[in-house]
Amino acid sequence: MCGIVAYLGNKQALPLILSGLRKLEYRGYDSAGVALMFDNEIVVRKTAGKVSDLEALLGSNGYDKDANIGFGHTRWATHGEPNDTNAHPVFDDNNEIVVIHNGIIENYKVLKTRLEREGYQFRTDTDTECLVHLIRSHYKNVMDFETAVRLALAEVDGTYGMCVLSKFEPDKIIAARRGSPLVLGVGEDEYIIASDATAIIPHTRQVLYLLDGEMVIVTRNKFEIKTIHDEKIERELEVITFDLEEIEKGGYEHFMLKEINEQPDSITNTMRGRIIKDNGLVKLGGLINVTEKLKYAPRIIISACGTAWHAGLVGEYMIEQMCKIPVEVEYASEFRYRNPVLYPNDIMFVISQSGETADTLAALKEAKSRGADVYGIVNVVGSTIARETHAGVYTHAGPEIGVASTKAFTSQLTGLALISLMIAQYRNSLPHDEIKKITDELLRIPDKIKQILALNDQILEIARIFKFCQHMLYLGRGYNFPVALEGALKLKEISYIHAEGYPAAEMKHGPIALIDQNMPVIFIAPKDSTYEKIISNIREVKARKGVVITITDFDSDGPSEEYSDYIIKIPHTLEMLSPILTTIPLQMFAYHLAVLRGCNVDQPRNLAKSVTVE
Ligand code: G6P
Numbered sequence: 001m002c003g004i005v006a007y008l009g010n011k012q013a014l015p016l017i018l019s020g021l022r023k024l025e026y027r028g029y030d031s032a033g034v035a036l037m038f039d040n041e042i043v044v045r046k047t048a049g050k051v052s053d054l055e056a057l058l059g060s061n062g063y064d065k066d067a068n069i070g071f072g073h074t075r076w077a078t079h080g081e082p083n084d085t086n087a088h089p090v091f092d093d094n095n096e097i098v099v100i101h102n103g104i105i106e107n108y109k110v111l112k113t114r115l116e117r118e119g120y121q122f123r124t125d126t127d128t129e130c131l132v133h134l135i136r137s138h139y140k141n142v143m144d145f146e147t148a149v150r151l152a153l154a155e156v157d158g159t160y161g162m163c164v165l166s167k168f169e170p171d172k173i174i175a176a177r178r179g180s181p182l183v184l185g186v187g188e189d190e191y192i193i194a195s196d197a198t199a200i201i202p203h204t205r206q207v208l209y210l211l212d213g214e215m216v217i218v219t220r221n222k223f224e225i226k227t228i229h230d231e232k233i234e235r236e237l238e239v240i241t242f243d244l245e246e247i248e249k250g251g252y253e254h255f256m257l258k259e260i261n262e263q264p265d266s267i268t269n270t271m272r273g274r275i276i277k278d279n280g281l282v283k284l285g286g287l288i289n290v291t292e293k294l295k296y297a298p299r300i301i302i303s304a305c306g307t308a309w310h311a312g313l314v315g316e317y318m319i320e321q322m323c324k325i326p327v328e329v330e331y332a333s334e335f336r337y338r339n340p341v342l343y344p345n346d347i348m349f350v351i352s353q354s355g356e357t358a359d360t361l362a363a364l365k366e367a368k369s370r371g372a373d374v375y376g377i378v379n380v381v382g383s384t385i386a387r388e389t390h391a392g393v394y395t396h397a398g399p400e401i402g403v404a405s406t407k408a409f410t411s412q413l414t415g416l417a418l419i420s421l422m423i424a425q426y427r428n429s430l431p432h433d434e435i436k437k438i439t440d441e442l443l444r445i446p447d448k449i450k451q452i453l454a455l456n457d458q459i460l461e462i463a464r465i466f467k468f469c470q471h472m473l474y475l476g477r478g479y480n481f482p483v484a485l486e487g488a489l490k491l492k493e494i495s496y497i498h499a500e501g502y503p504a505a506e507m508k509h510g511p512i513a514l515i516d517q518n519m520p521v522i523f524i525a526p527k528d529s530t531y532e533k534i535i536s537n538i539r540e541v542k543a544r545k546g547v548v549i550t551i552t553d554f555d556s557d558g559p560s561e562e563y564s565d566y567i568i569k570i571p572h573t574l575e576m577l578s579p580i581l582t583t584i585p586l587q588m589f590a591y592h593l594a595v596l597r598g599c600n601v602d603q604p605r606n607l608a609k610s611v612t613v614e
Contacts, residue, residue: 003073032054033054033100036069036070163175183195185200208237254402265446267580303332303363308405325423393418402601464596472497489501
């Protein structure tokens with residue numbers, strides 16, 4: 001978490017840093033700050049709150065001096081509450097060295113005790129502060145900025161994406177990475193370092209992704225990549241291909257709304273070139289080299305966090321049904337710490353929008369260290385998870401900025417459908433005409449999503465009715481049980497209404513006790529193999545005076561209409577693809593409810609889009 005932007009060039013650094021920070025606010029937004037290098041003086045301004053609060057602070061201080069070297073930080077607090085003092089950048093005792101940091105210094109207590117003994121005074125509650133004192137302490141001995149940073153990093157346990165400036169060598173920025181992403185942008189006579197490329201592309205498309213254990217030393221007209229053990233690294237620059245418009249709001253009030261509406265296109269992009277026109281079969285270039293492994297896999301483990309984990313649950317149903325391979329879906333954070341048993345030839349898929357989630361990355365590494373092949377389903381091209389996996393599939397949903405994941409989720413589902421179909425082809429576990437039927441239907445999904453998006457006014461009206469509710473239950477069965485979990489998560493994340501997702505039949509084993517006229521229940525009930533059963537569950541809720549909202553499809557006239565207080569009808573699709581459609585009205589419902597309640601949907605409290613700490 002936390003967003004980092006650093007600039008060294010000929011332009012005024014401050015506006016550039018601030019605009020970069022605004023793009024990175026999805027990574028954290030509880031405090032923000034900048035450090036600027038003037039003639040031998042480093043000036044730091046920082047505050048609790050968002051980048052807009054920092055801008056207000058800078059404005060009210062008439063802060064308009066010129067500086068063309070500096071950096072900024074937008075924080076998601078781990079150590080120390082989000083107040084002005086704990087905001088980054090963090091100075092050393094003499095205000096001569098300053099650091100911004102994304103990650104966690106795990107051995108900060110030990111380091112802090114030692115540094116306090118050496119006489120350093122800690123002014124913040126952050127773990128980051130020990131890093132800056134440590135650099136200072138080494139600098140006193142070696143009198144060389146780069147060596148001091150290197151020696152300090154060698155003592156640090158934990159994760160960092162960090163940048164440091166020093167008054168002693170004012171024309172230099174040093175940045176280093178272990179576990180938290182950093183990208184270097186190389187422009188004409190200027191360099192930008194940022195947590196991700198979105199802050200860089202307004203200025204240059206030439207980038208270099210730092211790998212773990214690497215640092216970059218940027219001076220005027222020159223940059224050097226080294227390991228933190230001082231070994232030189234030569235690596236070609238890469239060129240970013242996505243456009244700026246893709247990460248701007250494009251006339252929508254919120255990124256989340258834009259991203260919900262982009263789903264017909266994002267799903268089309270996930271499928272592009274992957275369904276063979278003539279025969280309807282699936283071809284995924286990123287998995288071609290591991291065909292044999294997939295064909296004979298005795299078991300597949302899917303690991304992910306948050307929304308991506310929900311996608312994994314749908315993937316479990318798909319793969320088991322179509323490929324007849326047992327699948328286990330694991331929270332990445334649990335998998336890595338419970339000494340998992342892996343059989344030879346087990347395959348793990350990790351799913352991640354950002355490709356940077358620390359727990360998912362750790363699960364991936366754990367599985368790799370136990371000899372498993374790990375394949376990725378990742379959205380961000382070039383991200384750490386994409387690089388660490390043996391093979392994989394990009395979802396190509398485009399940049400997702402809203403903290404609550406929407407289009408990334410439906411692209412993950414689409415990617416999982418394609419992967420299941422391709423494995424089924426290899427294994428001959430599904431007849432060719434069945435596969436073709438499914439891929440034909442997949443190609444119709446974008447148009448069906450457009451029909452759901454056209455229900456916006458109806459969904460807004462239903463949201464108005466529930467504006468003041470405090471709890472909500474989401475129930476689904478089979479393929480739509482994970483959708484119930486995802487619908488509830490969306491509502492919690494952005495509207496702060498307590499919501500729970502449950503398998504509909506499990507309701508009678510507990511949640512039914514909660515049902516009364518104040519408990520709205522959303523049923524996800526398309527006409528599929530569990531339809532009749534879920535109708536019984538709807539009736540059970542109505543019998544207890546619960547308020548029922550049903551998401552169903554055009555085909556299912558009858559019982560759901562009769563027993564539902566509100567009904568949202570969406571186009572019908574194949575059962576295995578239905579989560580891609582049923583999710584959409586739930587996203588729209590959560591969005592409208594949150595907006596009606598005055599919540600900041602793109603930046604919900606306490607959350608961050610990319611969680612690069614454990
Ligand atoms: C955070 C985000 C979620 C996301 C999860 C996993 O919690 O707020 O929206 O689902 O991380 O992120 P990933 O980038 O790995 O998909």
